[in-house]
Amino acid sequence: MASHSAVLSMSRLLSPFRGGLLGNPTKVFGTTLTSHRNKTLLTGDNIPPPAKYGGRHTVTLIPGDGIGPELLNHVREVFRFSCVPVDFEVVHVNSALETDSDMDNAITAIRRNGVALKGNIETKHTLPPSVKSRNNVLRTSLDLYANVMHCQSLPGVQTRHKNIDIIIIRENTEGEYSSLEHESVSGVVECLKIITRNNSLRIADYAFRLAREKGRRRVTAVHKANIMKLGDGLFLQCCREVASGYPEITFDSMIVDNTTMQLVSKPQQFDVMVMPNLYGNVVSNVCAGLVGGPGLVPGANYGQAYAVFETATRNTGKSIADKNIANPTAMLLASCMMLDHLQLYDYASLIRNAVLTTMNETRLHTADLGGQGTTSEVVQSIMRIIQSKGQLISEF
Amino acid sequence: MAGSLWRSTLSQVVGWVRRSSIQSSVSRRGMQTVTLIPGDGIGPEISAAVIKIFEAAKVPVKWEERNVTAIKGPGGRWMIPPDAKESMDRSKIGLKGPLKTPIAAGHPSMNLLLRKTFDLYANVRPCISIEGYKTPYTDVDLVTIRENTEGEYSGIEHVIVDGVVQSIKLITEKASKRIAEYAFEYARNNQRNSVTAVHKANIMRMSDGLFLRKCREVAENFKDIKFTEMYLDTVCLNMVQDPTQFDVLVMPNLYGDILSDLCAGLIGGLGVTPSGNIGANGVAIFESVHGTAPDIAGLDLANPTALLLSAVMMLRHMGLHPHADKIQTACFDTIRDKKFLTKDLGGNAKCSEFTSEICRRVQDLDGGH
Numbered sequence: 001m002a003s004h005s006a007v008l009s010m011s012r013l014l015s016p017f018r019g020g021l022l023g024n025p026t027k028v029f030g031t032t033l034t035s036h037r038n039k040t041l042l043t044g045d046n047i048p049p050p051a052k053y054g055g056r057h058t059v060t061l062i063p064g065d066g067i068g069p070e071l072l073n074h075v076r077e078v079f080r081f082s083c084v085p086v087d088f089e090v091v092h093v094n095s096a097l098e099t100d101s102d103m104d105n106a107i108t109a110i111r112r113n114g115v116a117l118k119g120n121i122e123t124k125h126t127l128p129p130s131v132k133s134r135n136n137v138l139r140t141s142l143d144l145y146a147n148v149m150h151c152q153s154l155p156g157v158q159t160r161h162k163n164i165d166i167i168i169i170r171e172n173t174e175g176e177y178s179s180l181e182h183e184s185v186s187g188v189v190e191c192l193k194i195i196t197r198n199n200s201l202r203i204a205d206y207a208f209r210l211a212r213e214k215g216r217r218r219v220t221a222v223h224k225a226n227i228m229k230l231g232d233g234l235f236l237q238c239c240r241e242v243a244s245g246y247p248e249i250t251f252d253s254m255i256v257d258n259t260t261m262q263l264v265s266k267p268q269q270f271d272v273m274v275m276p277n278l279y280g281n282v283v284s285n286v287c288a289g290l291v292g293g294p295g296l297v298p299g300a301n302y303g304q305a306y307a308v309f310e311t312a313t314r315n316t317g318k319s320i321a322d323k324n325i326a327n328p329t330a331m332l333l334a335s336c337m338m339l340d341h342l343q344l345y346d347y348a349s350l351i352r353n354a355v356l357t358t359m360n361e362t363r364l365h366t367a368d369l370g371g372q373g374t375t376s377e378v379v380q381s382i383m384r385i386i387q388s389k390g391q392l393i394s395e396f
Numbered sequence: 397m398a399g400s401l402w403r404s405t406l407s408q409v410v411g412w413v414r415r416s417s418i419q420s421s422v423s424r425r426g427m428q429t430v431t432l433i434p435g436d437g438i439g440p441e442i443s444a445a446v447i448k449i450f451e452a453a454k455v456p457v458k459w460e461e462r463n464v465t466a467i468k469g470p471g472g473r474w475m476i477p478p479d480a481k482e483s484m485d486r487s488k489i490g491l492k493g494p495l496k497t498p499i500a501a502g503h504p505s506m507n508l509l510l511r512k513t514f515d516l517y518a519n520v521r522p523c524i525s526i527e528g529y530k531t532p533y534t535d536v537d538l539v540t541i542r543e544n545t546e547g548e549y550s551g552i553e554h555v556i557v558d559g560v561v562q563s564i565k566l567i568t569e570k571a572s573k574r575i576a577e578y579a580f581e582y583a584r585n586n587q588r589n590s591v592t593a594v595h596k597a598n599i600m601r602m603s604d605g606l607f608l609r610k611c612r613e614v615a616e617n618f619k620d621i622k623f624t625e626m627y628l629d630t631v632c633l634n635m636v637q638d639p640t641q642f643d644v645l646v647m648p649n650l651y652g653d654i655l656s657d658l659c660a661g662l663i664g665g666l667g668v669t670p671s672g673n674i675g676a677n678g679v680a681i682f683e684s685v686h687g688t689a690p691d692i693a694g695l696d697l698a699n700p701t702a703l704l705l706s707a708v709m710m711l712r713h714m715g716l717h718p719h720a721d722k723i724q725t726a727c728f729d730t731i732r733d734k735k736f737l738t739k740d741l742g743g744n745a746k747c748s749e750f751t752s753e754i755c756r757r758v759q760d761l762d763g764g765h
Contacts, residue, residue, distance in 0.1 A: 227549050
C-alpha cells in the first residue's frame, strides 16, 4: 500500500501538466477511509466512496456527438423505469468550438461527482493541431490510466469465432497518445511516444490485480520491443517485474503483429491482455469485431479517483445518428458497469439480465447484427423484461 | 477481287512480320535475370521448389544465386556482400527466402540491411483467400501497401530521465508522397477500384495529418480511382467483421505492420502469404515473410506456397502474366484438390511431392508442349 502511494506521488511529481493541479481533498482522505471498508471491487482500492445525497447518486452525463445523445437518452429512460437511485448531471460539450471552456466544465463536473457516463466526442481534424482530441484531454486530465474492456462471445450473436472471453487492459494516458508533435523542418514531422516506468508499473499492477480478483490464469503483454527496444522494452520489463509478485498467474508476451494474426485465427487462446495505448486501440477493436461489433461491448476507464464509462470502441456513429437503428446494448451494459461501481449491484444485474435476454431473442437484433429491430424496440423489450421481474424496492 | 486478295495477303504478311518481330524482341530480351537469395533454414529447399516449378512452366528467367550475410565494409559499417549488391542492381528483380537474424550478432537484421541498401520504400502484400485452405474468412481480396522506411520504426529512441523513454515517429512529406503515388499507380496497373488511407489523425494530428494531406493531393491526379480515408481502429473493427469491403489500403509503417499481418491471418497465416518490396531505382525484391523454421529445415517438410506466390507476384511485376496465371492456377488447384498438402496445410505430403504435383499441373495446363 505504501509503495502504491509512493508511486502515486512520484507520478504526480513527474507530470505537473496533468489536470491534478487543482488538487482534490477527497483523494487524500479517500486513501485512509477506504482502507477500512471491505472493498471487493478492484477499482475501489483508492477510489473514495461514491457520493450519496438523500440515498441517490449523482453521475455526470456527457452526451457527446453522433449516436451518443440518443443512446444516453435510452439509458436514462431505462433507469427511470427501473427506479434506479441515480440522478444525471448533463454537461454538453460542443466539438466544433476551438476553446476549452466546455471541456473544463465537464472535467469539473466529473471531479465533483466522481463517476461519469459518456458518449464519444467527435474530433474534427480540420481544426488546427492545437485543438487536441477532447476525449483524450478528459482521460489525461482525470488520469484515467486503465481502460478495461471485457470481450465475451454472446450466445445470441452469430460470429465466426466462438467461446471468446478476453479481458483487455490498455494503458490510457501516455504512449502514442501523448499529443506531442512538432515540425522541426518543413515537411518533416516528429511525433513523440512516451513510455514511463511509473505508468507501466501502474497498469501492469492493475492488470495482475484484476486477473487475480477474477480468477484468471494468464496475462499476456502485447508489445513491439523487437523494434522499439527502449520504449516497449521498458514496458515489458515493468510487466515482468510485476508478474514476479503473482506466481499463480502465468505471464507471457507477444509481439503485436503476431497477436493480431492469432486473434483472427485462434482467439480462444487469450485470457487477459495488457498493453500500451496504441496497440490497445488496435487489439480492442479487433476483439470487439470478433464478438459481434461495436454495438455490443462496454468499456470503462478507471483512474485513482474517478471512473468514466462508455462504449468500448468509442465510435461516434455519425452515419447512423438519429435514425433509430443504433444498438443500445453497449451503452446499457456500460451503465450496468457504472451501477456495479456505485455498488448498486441489484439494479445492475436486473438491467444486465434484461439486456442479455433481449440479445438472445434473435428477432430483436438491430441492423449491425443483421436484424431488423429498431433501437426503441430493443429498449421496449428490455423494459418489458424488467417489469416482468417485479419492481425492486430501492435500498435505504 | 485481285485487290482484296492482295490486301489480305499483305495484312497476313504484315501480321507475320509483326509477330516475328515480337518474338525476336522476346528472344532478344530473352531470359531475364533474377537474383535469387535462398536464405536460411527451409530457404534453400523452398527456393529449389520454386526453381523446379519455373522450369516446368518454361518461364524465361535466369536465376543468379547470391548469399547475403552481413559483412563489415570499409568504415566499419555493416553491409551486404558487394557481389549480391552488384547482381541486384543489374537485374533489378530479386526473390528472397527467409533470413535469420542471429541474436546479439552485433549487426542489425538482414531485412533491415536490405531495406536500407536498396531503399525499399513500399511493402506490398496482396491477401487473397485461397480456395482450398479454409479459414473463417472467405472472399478476402485486398492489398496492403505499407510505407517501409520511416514512421514509428525510425529507431530513434532516448531515455530522457531514468524511467521515462521517448520514441520518435517520423513522417516526412517526401516519403508520404512517394508511397501514396505508388499505391495509386499499383491500383491503376492492377485494375483496382479504390484506395483507402489508414491513419489516426484525430490523435496524431500533425504527423498522420501530413500523411493524409499527401494522400489527398496524390488522389487528385488519379481521379479514376476512388479515395477514402478511415481511422485505424475502424479499419480493424470492420476488417474482422467484413473484409470484403476493402480494396487497396495505404498506410504508414506501424499500422501497416499490424494490418498486413492481420490480413495475412485472415487468409491463413504467413505460410501462404506473398509479399513484395519496391525500392527506388526500380529495384523490386519479392520475399516470403515466414520464419526460417530451423526445426524442419532439410527434412523436405516445408511448404513452398508463400515463396511461390511471391514469385508469381514477381512475374506479374515483370509483365509475364500468362506464366504467372498458369503457376498460380496450378498451385491453387493443387491445394484445392487436397491430395498433396504439406503438414502445415493439414496434409502429410512431402515438399517434393507437393512441388511435383504443381509441376505436373503446370505442364497439363500448358497442353503438354
